[in-house]
Amino acid sequence: MLVLLPRYVAARYFWLVFCWSLVLLQAAAARAGLAGMQLGGKPWRGRWPLVVLVSTSIGAPALFFLSTPEVLAPGLAGSELLALFAAGAGCALLVSLVGAVLPGGLRLRVHQEALARCCGAAGAPIWALIVADRPSMAQWVPSLLRELSKKRVRARCLAVSPFLPWRGQLALLQEALKEAESFGGKAVAIGLGLGSAFALRAGQLRRDSAVALVWPQWTPEDLPRGLAAFRYADALTIWRGRRHLASWRDALAAEPVGEGLTGQLLVCVPAEVPEREQTSGDCEALRVEGSVGVVRVCRREEVVPNLLGWLARLGLEGPGGSCEDAAGRR
Amino acid sequence: MLQAVDEWLFRLLNGLAGKSSADWLARMLVNDYVVPTALAMLLLWLWFRNAAPSGRLDREAVINAVCAQFLANLAVKALNLAYFRPRPFDRLGSVTLLFYRPWDSSFPSNPATFAFAIAVAIYFGDRRLGLGAMALAAAWGLARIYCGVHYPLDVVAGAVLGGSVAWWLSCRSSAMEALRRWLLDILQRGFLA
Numbered sequence: 001m002l003v004l005l006p007r008y009v010a011a012r013y014f015w016l017v018f019c020w021s022l023v024l025l026q027a028a029a030a031r032a033g034l035a036g037m038q039l040g041g042k043p044w045r046g047r048w049p050l051v052v053l054v055s056t057s058i059g060a061p062a063l064f065f066l067s068t069p070e071v072l073a074p075g076l077a078g079s080e081l082l083a084l085f086a087a088g089a090g091c092a093l094l095v096s097l098v099g100a101v102l103p104g105g106l107r108l109r110v111h112q113e114a115l116a117r118c119c120g121a122a123g124a125p126i127w128a129l130i131v132a133d134r135p136s137m138a139q140w141v142p143s144l145l146r147e148l149s150k151k152r153v154r155a156r157c158l159a160v161s162p163f164l165p166w167r168g169q170l171a172l173l174q175e176a177l178k179e180a181e182s183f184g185g186k187a188v189a190i191g192l193g194l195g196s197a198f199a200l201r202a203g204q205l206r207r208d209s210a211v212a213l214v215w216p217q218w219t220p221e222d223l224p225r226g227l228a229a230f231r232y233a234d235a236l237t238i239w240r241g242r243r244h245l246a247s248w249r250d251a252l253a254a255e256p257v258g259e260g261l262t263g264q265l266l267v268c269v270p271a272e273v274p275e276r277e278q279t280s281g282d283c284e285a286l287r288v289e290g291s292v293g294v295v296r297v298c299r300r301e302e303v304v305p306n307l308l309g310w311l312a313r314l315g316l317e318g319p320g321g322s323c324e325d326a327a328g329r330r
Numbered sequence: 331m332l333q334a335v336d337e338w339l340f341r342l343l344n345g346l347a348g349k350s351s352a353d354w355l356a357r358m359l360v361n362d363y364v365v366p367t368a369l370a371m372l373l374l375w376l377w378f379r380n381a382a383p384s385g386r387l388d389r390e391a392v393i394n395a396v397c398a399q400f401l402a403n404l405a406v407k408a409l410n411l412a413y414f415r416p417r418p419f420d421r422l423g424s425v426t427l428l429f430y431r432p433w434d435s436s437f438p439s440n441p442a443t444f445a446f447a448i449a450v451a452i453y454f455g456d457r458r459l460g461l462g463a464m465a466l467a468a469a470w471g472l473a474r475i476y477c478g479v480h481y482p483l484d485v486v487a488g489a490v491l492g493g494s495v496a497w498w499l500s501c502r503s504s505a506m507e508a509l510r511r512w513l514l515d516i517l518q519r520g521f522l523a
Contacts, residue, residue, distance in 0.1 A: 013363060013367075016363075016367065017367060020367070020371055021371070021374060024371055024374055024375055025374070025378060027375075028374075028375055028377075028378035028379045029378065031379050031380075032378065032379055032380055032381040032382075032385075033381070034378070034381055037378075057368070057371070061358075061363075061364045061367065061368065062358070064363070064364070065357075065358045065361070065363075065364060071361040071362070071363050071364075072357055072360075072361055072428075072429055072430060073430050074430050075362075076362070078362075081362065081363070081366065085367065085370055089370075089374060225383075225518055226381070226517070226518035226519075226521055226522070226523045227378070227381040227385075227518075227521065227522065227523060228381040228382060228383075229521045230381065230521070231381060235521075238521055242521075
């Protein structure tokens with residue numbers, strides 16, 4: 001039975017736990033890359049999470065202690081403290097999840113519209129097809145698009161998610177490839193993260209396509225499990241789309257990967273990704289099946305320069321006019 | 331002999347109380363709110379900080395910690411039924427008391443048992459974080475002696491009891507291993523682990 005006396009000590013303890021847990025959860029989510037748990041769906045960058053975490057971990061209990069002299073008198077029982085802790089931490093988790101859902105979807109939509117304006121203007125010739133999952137989208141796509149734009153390479157970007165239907169996303173890929181057909185030139189498919197599975201299929205569907213894979217993930221074992229799902233989506237999307245994981249799993253397990261690739265192949269594995277998380281896909285198999293394969297281990301910040309170097313060697317720089325120019329002319 | 335050393339050590343530490351600004355720090359540490367909450371926050375951090383498969387070890391440590399403190403608490407309750415040791419302020423004269431007067435048995439120290447059960451379980455998941463947790467647990471134990479509510483032996487016994495339970499659950503118990511696997515698989519299916 002919870003008596004929770006004195007009431008205001010209980011209330012202050014609840015707020016201590018709530019605020020402390022919220023900051024801690026945000027810092028942990030930032031560290032683990034769990035965008036689906038971060039308020040506003042926007043990752044914290046730099047040293048801020050650590051600074052805020054340390055300040056809160058010292059400041060919050062000190063403030064609680066100074067403002068509540070009753071902590072030195074008999075008060076809440078152990079079971080009451082446990083219940084208050086569970087309530088405070090639970091509320092902080094709920095706020096983190098809901099806070100990522102509400103503006104997160106909006107932000108993603110705005111981001112996609114911006115990408116479309118920059119690089120997917122209707123009728124623009126497609127040189128590079130970029131297929132990326134959400135973590136890679138945040139990490140590499142903006143800088144890649146910027147650099148491609150500078151080099152006057154036209155690009156089309158597709159965002160894929162394991163919580164959306166596999167077939168629907170495959171249809172989008174085929175649609176994009178049709179646009180590439182109408183262009184008539186040599187196309188490049190760049191797959192980032194789980195987008196690698198689609199980039200490989202693009203390479204198979206359009207035989208002369210060159211394929212680049214960054215942090216390649218194309219086997220069922222690479223699909224997110226447990227908490228890692230929050231790297232790819234917010235709680236609502238995960239809940240609604242959890243059944244699609246099975247269709248992804250079946251598709252990745254059933255279809256042979258790398259078979260029929262004839263174009264140039266680059267596999268880029270960021271060195272900072274721990275061994276266990278890199279990829280369960282067999283790079284060696286790809287190297288044999290692709291006609292000219294290069295497997296590179298590089299630093300995260302070297303991924304985009306590596307891709308650009310590879311594109312330059314393929315002679316795929318565009319004839320003129322950046323994406324922004326293309327959008328502007330329309 | 332042991333009791334004499336225990337009392338001498340108690341007097342040594344408690345004799346420092348009430349004379350300096352260290353009292354403020356001791357009062358902040360000795361209460362039932364700050365250190366337990368900090369330890370629980372460490373568990374929360376450990377659970378969420380690594381979502382990759384390699385983070386499973388962290389989450390196992392959290393489950394060990396929760397189970398260890400529960401079992402260790404049961405052991406303390408059982409010990410309290412069998413043996414009651416009066417608090418120092420009840421038995422000795424001229425004790426500087428900086429905290430309220432707990433009425434339960436002094437031996438073994440319940441806070442030390444709780445804190446070391448969690449700290450040792452964390453240690454088997456993450457050495458550095460575990461050492462930090464142990465330092466926090468030790469500070470809590472010291473503060474209990476400084477403030478006059480425990481003898482040093484109570485704290486040492488609590489630390490040994492809590493630490494042993496956590497060590498056993500983390501390293502020796504096959505039943506615990508099965509429980510961890512079962513629990514983590516369920517939580518993973520619900521995207522919580």
